[in-house]
Amino acid sequence: MSAKPESVGREVLYEVVEGHIGLVRLNRPDKRNAVNGDVAQAMDWIVKATEADDSIRVVILGSTSDGAFSAGADLSEISKGRGHLLGTRDGGFGGLATAVRAKPWIAAVNAPALAGGCELALSCDMIVAAETARFGLPEVKRGLFAGAGGVFRLTRRLPASIAYELVATGDPIDAPRAYALGLVNRLVPADRVMEAAIELAKAISVNAPMSVRESLKVARMSFDAPEAELWKVSREVSARVFASEDAQEGPLAFLEKRAPVWKGR
Numbered sequence: 001m002s003a004k005p006e007s008v009g010r011e012v013l014y015e016v017v018e019g020h021i022g023l024v025r026l027n028r029p030d031k032r033n034a035v036n037g038d039v040a041q042a043m044d045w046i047v048k049a050t051e052a053d054d055s056i057r058v059v060i061l062g063s064t065s066d067g068a069f070s071a072g073a074d075l076s077e078i079s080k081g082r083g084h085l086l087g088t089r090d091g092g093f094g095g096l097a098t099a100v101r102a103k104p105w106i107a108a109v110n111a112p113a114l115a116g117g118c119e120l121a122l123s124c125d126m127i128v129a130a131e132t133a134r135f136g137l138p139e140v141k142r143g144l145f146a147g148a149g150g151v152f153r154l155t156r157r158l159p160a161s162i163a164y165e166l167v168a169t170g171d172p173i174d175a176p177r178a179y180a181l182g183l184v185n186r187l188v189p190a191d192r193v194m195e196a197a198i199e200l201a202k203a204i205s206v207n208a209p210m211s212v213r214e215s216l217k218v219a220r221m222s223f224d225a226p227e228a229e230l231w232k233v234s235r236e237v238s239a240r241v242f243a244s245e246d247a248q249e250g251p252l253a254f255l256e257k258r259a260p261v262w263k264g265r
Helices: 037-052 075-079 116-123 138-142 151-156 160-170 177-179 190-205 209-221 227-242 245-257
Strands: 014-018 023-027 058-063 105-109 126-131 134-136 186-188
Touching: 014 037, 014 186, 023 138, 023 190, 037 177, 037 186, 058 190, 105 190, 116 134, 116 151, 116 160, 126 190, 134 177, 138 160, 151 160, 186 190, 209 227, 227 245
Parallel strands: 023 058, 058 105, 105 126, 126 186
Antiparallel strands: 014 023
């Protein structure tokens, strides 16, 4: 893995909380956490670092700003001809949109997530949102295109007709409606977003890491793969998981009435 960029700890903050939870926070409040090259490089490094760290079982993506989760692409960078720097080779936009990862990510959205900011949230597996948050892809209002996955990821997370409306009008959806339609997993007051995200992350992190990763692998494939292939992969995953040390530890801990000690293998 490449050396840690200087932007980690500056434009993007990273720490480990509760032992097994990686906490990532976008930290450009003066720019509404818009993505520039430094943010993209930092996120790319963090994705790879958390994937390589066996102690990390789940990752939360939040922000340090109450004004915006992320406003998306930094338009001042694009105007200067540096738009190609807003993504990375392996991670795509923001170093995250196309990143290959096995571990679950939770977006902690405490403020509007629009344009590329919405696409960053959609790049995560789950979303915890403030009641005052909004989600939207306003690119069509500016003659642009939401090219970081938003136009198809919205359709996978919302009823198609609602997603088509959001894509074609560019108008946002508020968090309460997004929650009612299944886009948002937890809806809480703004001051509880991070607390609720950590609670959800803890509910994941207490489970066997290998079981979580392999189960999510098959679940993510369900959008694209035919059922025959899903059965094939499911059988392969099942054999691998049941042959693991954790598959022995889980039932034993249950019988001994104690918390399991997972080894992740």
